Amino acid sequence: MAVPAGEVILTGDRPTGPLHLGHYAGSLRSRLALQAANSMTLLVADLQALTDNAGRQLDVPQNVLEVVADYLAIGIDPSRTVIALQSAIPELAELTIHYLNLVTVARLERNPTVREEIELRGFRRDIPAGFLAYPVSQAADITAFRATLVPVGSDQLPMIEQANEIARRLAHIAGAPVLPECRALLSGTPRLPGVDGRKASKSLGNAIALGARPEEIRRAVQAMYTDPDHLRVSDPGKVEGNVVFAYLDAFDPDRQEVGELKARYRRGGLGDSALKHRLDGVLQALIEPIRGRREEAIADPAGLMEIIRDGTERSREVAAGVLADVRAVFRLPTLKRNPERRG
Amino acid sequence: MAVPAGEVILTGDRPTGPLHLGHYAGSLRSRLALQAANSMTLLVADLQALTDNAGRQLDVPQNVLEVVADYLAIGIDPSRTVIALQSAIPELAELTIHYLNLVTVARLERNPTVREEIELRGFRRDIPAGFLAYPVSQAADITAFRATLVPVGSDQLPMIEQANEIARRLAHIAGAPVLPECRALLSGTPRLPGVDGRKASKSLGNAIALGARPEEIRRAVQAMYTDPDHLRVSDPGKVEGNVVFAYLDAFDPDRQEVGELKARYRRGGLGDSALKHRLDGVLQALIEPIRGRREEAIADPAGLMEIIRDGTERSREVAAGVLADVRAVFRLPTLKRNPERRG
Numbered sequence: 001m002a003v004p005a006g007e008v009i010l011t012g013d014r015p016t017g018p019l020h021l022g023h024y025a026g027s028l029r030s031r032l033a034l035q036a037a038n039s040m041t042l043l044v045a046d047l048q049a050l051t052d053n054a055g056r057q058l059d060v061p062q063n064v065l066e067v068v069a070d071y072l073a074i075g076i077d078p079s080r081t082v083i084a085l086q087s088a089i090p091e092l093a094e095l096t097i098h099y100l101n102l103v104t105v106a107r108l109e110r111n112p113t114v115r116e117e118i119e120l121r122g123f124r125r126d127i128p129a130g131f132l133a134y135p136v137s138q139a140a141d142i143t144a145f146r147a148t149l150v151p152v153g154s155d156q157l158p159m160i161e162q163a164n165e166i167a168r169r170l171a172h173i174a175g176a177p178v179l180p181e182c183r184a185l186l187s188g189t190p191r192l193p194g195v196d197g198r199k200a201s202k203s204l205g206n207a208i209a210l211g212a213r214p215e216e217i218r219r220a221v222q223a224m225y226t227d228p229d230h231l232r233v234s235d236p237g238k239v240e241g242n243v244v245f246a247y248l249d250a251f252d253p254d255r256q257e258v259g260e261l262k263a264r265y266r267r268g269g270l271g272d273s274a275l276k277h278r279l280d281g282v283l284q285a286l287i288e289p290i291r292g293r294r295e296e297a298i299a300d301p302a303g304l305m306e307i308i309r310d311g312t313e314r315s316r317e318v319a320a321g322v323l324a325d326v327r328a329v330f331r332l333p334t335l336k337r338n339p340e341r342r343g
Numbered sequence: 344m345a346v347p348a349g350e351v352i353l354t355g356d357r358p359t360g361p362l363h364l365g366h367y368a369g370s371l372r373s374r375l376a377l378q379a380a381n382s383m384t385l386l387v388a389d390l391q392a393l394t395d396n397a398g399r400q401l402d403v404p405q406n407v408l409e410v411v412a413d414y415l416a417i418g419i420d421p422s423r424t425v426i427a428l429q430s431a432i433p434e435l436a437e438l439t440i441h442y443l444n445l446v447t448v449a450r451l452e453r454n455p456t457v458r459e460e461i462e463l464r465g466f467r468r469d470i471p472a473g474f475l476a477y478p479v480s481q482a483a484d485i486t487a488f489r490a491t492l493v494p495v496g497s498d499q500l501p502m503i504e505q506a507n508e509i510a511r512r513l514a515h516i517a518g519a520p521v522l523p524e525c526r527a528l529l530s531g532t533p534r535l536p537g538v539d540g541r542k543a544s545k546s547l548g549n550a551i552a553l554g555a556r557p558e559e560i561r562r563a564v565q566a567m568y569t570d571p572d573h574l575r576v577s578d579p580g581k582v583e584g585n586v587v588f589a590y591l592d593a594f595d596p597d598r599q600e601v602g603e604l605k606a607r608y609r610r611g612g613l614g615d616s617a618l619k620h621r622l623d624g625v626l627q628a629l630i631e632p633i634r635g636r637r638e639e640a641i642a643d644p645a646g647l648m649e650i651i652r653d654g655t656e657r658s659r660e661v662a663a664g665v666l667a668d669v670r671a672v673f674r675l676p677t678l679k680r681n682p683e684r685r686g
Binding site: 046047050051054056057064088091093094096098103104108128129130131132136305309312332333336 | 389390393394397398399402403407428430433436437439440441443444445446447449451471479480512516648651652655670672673675676678679
């Protein structure tokens with residue numbers, strides 16, 4: 001697929017800790033290709049992280065620094081790409097409140113992504129209202145930046161649909177378009193598994209962080225799930241479900257060599273240790289410069305805060321314009337600030 | 344009941360047009376007694392008006408002016424009582440977003456006031472999400488002002504309960520109280536019926552506006568529903584359900600005389616026209632000074648806007664403090680504004 005250009009792109013991450021290779025393969029890497037020719041905003045979605053963990057406290061300030069450090073480490077350039085903090089943009093909350101009037105409860109309950117997450121988190125009847133409202137909050141994020149392109153996994157397509165439904169509903173009320181509709185930029189990459197073959201997640205401790213030290217990488221690769229029936233080097237082995245091959249597919253720059261290794265592994269005669277040795281080299285080479293930039297970034301928390309503050313202010317200017325447009329549809333009065341009160 | 348003193352009181356109205364005698368009897372009048380010895384805020388709930396009319400456009404700016412003019416006309420003193428505009432306080436939207444994580448969808452669906460309004464408006468499965476979230480939005484209003492006392496009708500008690508539940512949930516998460524809990528100040532006045540005996544409402548055209556002209560008052564009193572079986576003066580008449588007596592009960596300063604009139608009416612020998620003549624005199628005397636002040640106020644829209652702008656700014660200072668406290672519970676970072684950007 002050709003790299004898009006001239007689009008307004010919104011994407012981002014929930015700050016629940018350092019990002020890992022799964023994020024890199026699934027989304028971070030592709031943002032580097034996008035940042036040169038598009039206007040991109042990375043939203044650090046701390047409110048969303050709180051909604052996912054309704055009623056619990058998280059170490060949000062530290063997590064935010066970790067995520068911004070990860071962005072810089074992989075090569076995001078804050079002079080091109082805006083990095084903004086969700087909870088510091090009140091306009092997003094205001095847009096969410098307006099949009100909640102445009103969506104029915106029944107529609108939100110039908111949202112497949114919400115349904116799936118409800119199952120996953122075991123909420124059932126005790127869904128926090130904020131969780132049900134999550135697609136509306138995401139529509140606020142997308143529209144606040146007038147995004148035209150939103151990178152998502154295929155499981156997030158219903159969110160794009162909901163945002164566009166709200167944009168159309170608003171256009172219907174206003175009698176003219178108010179917000180641009182957006183398209184999904186589908187990630188072509190399959191989800192990278194955790195070291196143990198399960199879904200990669202910080203809480204399972206089965207992911208390789210972007211700042212992993214050489215011995216952490218080595219240990220993770222050693223521990224990787226391969227094919228439990230591949231007992232001797234000479235045995236034929238399975239490539240599908242083999243975590244080492246999943247990582248080689250994702251990160252080995254020599255695609256042809258990986259193809260040949262797969263063939264040999266299937267035939268028999270290729271040992272796990274040789275494969276893991278190769279993957280260790282690939283990951284060490286990938287992570288080393290990232291780790292270096294990450295250590296530099298995280299050593300300067302004031303600098304990181306300055307980046308996110310600047311990006312947040314730039315974002316607020318855009319979001320304030322969108323909010324003014326939405327308020328105008330509902331004919332809400334503007335109270336000009338009294339200059340004498342704030343002297 | 345003794346008039347409360349030293350309380351922080353939050354109340355207000357949805358700006359859907361001029362207020363009428365039903366509002367005066369039910370709530371406006373009692374606010375005059377409250378404003379001297381309490382810290383009171385009147386919130387002009389324009390967002391709430393939009394939620395009630397989900398997806399429709401209202402003439403909010405004009406309606407806001409009408410309500411503020413009504414407040415001044417009945418004797419609300421903006422140097423004592425803060426008059427604030429809901430949609431111009433973004434902190435309310437932000438608090439609502441935070442509180443939505445603290446309430447389950449099932450809990451909101453059980454709210455009796457929400458259930459009743461859903462029936463009344465015929466929403467059923469098509470409830471706008473904003474409507475379901477209405478008690479959470481009201482909790483944001485109440486807590487944003489650190490209100491300790493909230494004047495309500497008995498049908499609104501579940502709203503107070505919901506606000507206090509949220510305050511307790513937040514205290515549980517924080518390990519210490521964050522927001523004061525509030526009490527309801529129950530109105531002792533029965534609901535004033537419309538001229539035709541049905542519920543008074545602007546859309547039915549059966550209410551007497553606070554700015555009604557003398558001939559409008561006279562015509563409304565003439566049209567009042569009395570006792571359809573009270574055909575001749577000498578017939579015994581019914582006081583219950585008799586709109587003229589409902590209005591005399593609400594507004595005639597001579598309680599004893601009203602008691603005697605009721606007795607005579609029940610026995611027979613008191614005609615509707617004599618009664619209506621008395622009520623017309625009572626209402627003309629009540630409304631004349633209100634109408635005068637109202638005309639003066641509405642002739643100065645810039646002055647009205649100045650009042651609500653000033654009250655809104657004062658309110659935002661309080662609400663910003665509460666929001667900072669709530670954000671601290673969830674450990675959200677504070678991005679100090681860069682003074683160089685806004686020079």
